[in-house]
Amino acid sequence: MSIDSPVAGAAASGHEVGKREMLVASHVTMRFGGLVAVDDVSLTVHTGEIVGLIGPNGAGKTTFFNCLTGLYKPTSGEVRFADRLLPPKPRQVVVAGMARTFQNIRLFPNMTALENVMVGRYCRTSSMAVTSILRGPKYRREEAETRERAVELLEYVGMKGQGGHLARNLPYGDQRRLEIARALATDPQLLLLDEPTAGMNPQETRQAEELIFKIRDSGMAIVVIEHDMRFIFNLCDRVSCLVRGKTLVEGTAAQVQSDPRVIEAYIGSPEGEDGAENA
Template identity: 65%
Template sequence: MTTPATTTRTVLEATGVTMRFGGLTAVRDVDLTVDTGEIVGLIGPNGAGKTTFFNCLTGLYTPAEGTISYRGTRLSRKPHLVTQAGIARTFQNIRLFANMTVLENVLVGRHTRTKEGLWSALLRSPGFRKAERDSEQRAMELLDFTGLATQRDHLARNLPYGEQRKLEIARALASEPGLLLLDEPTAGMNPQETRATQDLVRAIRTQGTAVLVIEHDMRFIFNLCDRVAVLVQGQKLVEGTADTVQADERVIAAYLGTPTDPTTPPGETPATTDDTGATP
C-alpha cells in the first residue's frame, strides 16, 4: 500500500458535536481529535451514541451543533464528499454487495479515486481502459494485504463471516483514506478472527492511515488503541490511555449500570438521577 502524504498532524477534529432527534439528544457537545498515525478507540454502553457520532462524522447525519474538520478543512455534509475528502468507514452490520465478487466489491470502493466520466466509459477510451487496469491492480493489492486475494472471484455472500468483515475493510481502503472509521469490526468473531483483525488494524496504521474504532470487546480496544474515549448518555465521559480509562471509577460505574455524571471528578460520588435515569 502507498503511504499517503501527511502535511497536517491532526487528521480529524470534531468540536462540540451535538445531534438531536426531536426531543432526544443522542450526542451532546462531543470533542474528539485523531492525529496522524494514531489508533483511537470509542467505547461506551449500548445506546451511548457511538454510532450516531460516527454518522455525524461521515455526513449521514447533520449535527445540530458543532464542527467537523479533516486535515484542517471543514467537511461537507454529503457522505460521498466526505469519502472523497479522505474518510472511509465500515458499518456495524456488514454492507457488502452480496451478489458481486470479492474483487468487484473492492472496485466499487475505487469510484471516488477515478476521474473518467460517462462518455469515456461508454466509448471505452484508452484513458478509461488504463484507469480500469490501474483500479484492478490496486484492488488486488488490497486483497493481498487483507488476505483475500485467492477469493477474488468468489461471491461476497459465500465468504465466511470473518472474511466478509475483511472485505468490507478492503473496500473502505480502496478509497485511499487518511482516516478509517471501524464500527465494531470484531462483532460476532471468534478469538482467532479477533486477533487477526487486531493485526490488520495495526498494519493499516503502519501504512499511514489513522484509525478510529468503535468496539465492545474491551480487551481488543485496550490492547490496540493509543487513546480511548468513553461516551455515556451521548457525552464524552473521559479520554486517555487504556490505563487511565480502565482506572476511572466513572467508567467502571457506567459499565456496571450505575448512573454517572460526566462532570463528576474521579473518586467522587456521581450525581443522583430521577426515576427515568436522567440526571437532574
Template identity: 75%
Template sequence: MTVEQAAPAPGRHAAAGLLSARGVTMRFGGLVAVNNVDYDVYEGEIVGLIGPNGAGKTTFFNCLTGMYKPTSGTVSFRGRPLRPRPQAVTKAGVARTFQNIRLFANMTALENVMVGRYCRTTTGPISAILHGPKYRREERETRERALELLRFVGLERSADHLARNLPYGDQRRLEIARALATDPGLLLLDEPTAGMNPQETRGAMELIFRIREQGLAVVVIEHDMRFIFNLCDRVTCLVRGEKLCEGTPESVQSNPRVIEAYIGTGPEAAEGA
C-alpha cells in the same frame, strides 16, 4: 457531565491534527443522542471509542462521516470543514465500515473492492460508454489496486468468489479492503470484530496494526474491551451521548466512572470492582 482527560502521550501536541470535531450535537426530536462532543484524531494513531449500548457511538460516527448532519457543531479534516455528505467526506479522505456488513452480496470480492476505488477515477460518461483509452487505463489500474488490497487483507484467493459466499470473518475483512480502496487518511471501523471468534479477532487486530503501518489513523468502536485496550493508543468513553473520559487505555479501564457506566454500581463499589 465533567470530562476527565488524561495527559496526552509524549509528543502528541507536536503531532499533526487529522480530524477535529467541536461541539458536535445530534438531536432526534426531543432525544439528544450526542451532546456537545469535542473529539480529535492525530496522524498515525489508533483511537478507541467505547461506551454502553445506547451511548451514541454509532450516531457520533455518522456525524463524522456525513451520514447525519449534526444539529450543531463542526467537523474538519486536515484543517478543512467536512461537508455533511458521505461522498464529500469519502473524497476528503475519511473512510468507514459499518456495524452491519454492507457488501454487494452478488458481486465478487474483487468487484466490491473496485467499487470503492471508483471515487478516485475521473473518466467521464462518454469515455466510459465508448471504452476509450482513459477508461481502459483507469479500469486496469483500479483492478490492480483492488487485487493489491485483497492481498493485503488476506483475501487474494477469494477474489472471484461472490461476497455472500464468503465466511463472516472474510466479509469483515473485505469491507475493510473496500474502505481502503478509497485511499483514506483516516479509517473508522464500527465494531469490526462483532461476531468473530478469538482467532478471527486476533487476525483483525493484526490487520489494524498493519493498516496503521501504512500511515493511516484508525478509530474503532468496539464492545470487546480486551481488544480495545490491547489495540489502542488512546480511548474515549461516551455515556448517554456525552464524553465521560478520555486517555490512555490504562487510565480509562481503571476509571471508576467508566466501571460504573458499564456495570451500574455506585462509585465505591466500582472502585472495588
C-alpha cells in the same frame, strides 16, 4: 501496548514521528426531536494514531460516527478534517479522505469480492459513460489500475485469491475484512471502523487486530468503535468513553480502564467490585 504481535514494536516507533491533527470534531451535538443522541462531544485524532470509542449500547457511538461521515448533519458543532471543514455529504467526506465500515456489515452482497473493492475506487477514478462505451485509452488505463489496486488490497487484508466469490457467500470474518479493503480502496487518510470484531472468534479478532495495526503503521489514522475491551486496550493509543451521548472519560487505555466511572457505566453501580476485571 502489552500485545505480543510482530507489528507492535514497529507501531510504537511509528506513531511518534510527525503527529499531525487529522480530525478535529468540536462540540458535536445531534438531536433527534427531543432526544439528544450525541451531546457536545469533542474528539481529536492525530495521524498514525488509533483512537477507541467505547461505551454501553445506545451511548451514541454510531450516531457520532454518522455525524463524522456526513450521513447525519450535526445539529450543532463542527467537524474539521485536515484543517478543512467537512462537507455534510457522505460522498464528499469520502473524497476528502475519510472512509468507514459499518456495524452491521453492508457489503454489496451480489457482487464479487473484487467488484466490491473496485466500487471503492469509484471516487478516485473518473472515466465517464462515453469513454467507457468507446473504451478509450484513459478508460483502459483506469480500469487496469482499478483492478490491480483491488487485487492488491484483497491480498493486503489477507483475502488473496478470493476475489471471485460473491460477497454474500464469504465467511463472516472475511466479510468484515472485505469491508475494510473496500474502505481502503478509497485511499483514505482516516479510517472509521464500527465494531470491526463484532461476532468474531478470538482467532479472527487477533487477525483483525494485526490488520488494524498494519494499517496504522502505514500512517493512517484510525477511529474504532468496539465492545471487546481486551481488543480496545491492546489496540488503542487513546480511548474515549461515551455514555448517554456525553464524553465521560478520555485518556490512555490504562487511564480509561481503571476509571471507576467507566466501570460503573458498563456494569452499574458497584455492589461487588470483583466484576471490574472482566469489563
